Amino acid sequence: MTTTDSTPVSAASAPYIPDECLVAARAADAKSGEETVILAMGDLLGVTDAFVVTNGRNTRQVKTIVDEVERQVKLSSGRSPVRVEGLDDAFWVLMDYGDFLVHVFLDEARAFYDLEHLWNDAPRVAWAVAA
Secondary structure: OOOOOOOOEOOOOOOOOOHHHHHHHHHHHHOOOEEEEEEEOHHHHOOOOEEEEEEEOOHHHHHHHHHHHHHHHHHHHOOOOOEEEOOOOOOEEEEEOOOEEEEEEEHHHHHHHOHHHHOOOOOEEOOOOOO
């Protein structure tokens, strides 16, 4: 996977992203999602404000991450995804919340599609809680 030199900006100084993106990123991390990033997409895409991108090492982990993201976002805001695609094979699961999308990849799929490289101009938003 290609990495970028973009330094994450704090959520406070980033372009608008829904608060649930932070919840989704932390939920993915809680289930060992790898290299979780939030991309602020509003200025580039116009149809959604943010992408949360993460991956799991196997299909069971991908499904576990999806379940935890859905559970935590529902607990924090009462929201459920409008649509979930790709859960049957868990190669690339797309959770559509309307104003943000959560992409949970199997690690090989993430390397192949490389969304971070495709959307290299999107600001990365820092989401981890400071220790």
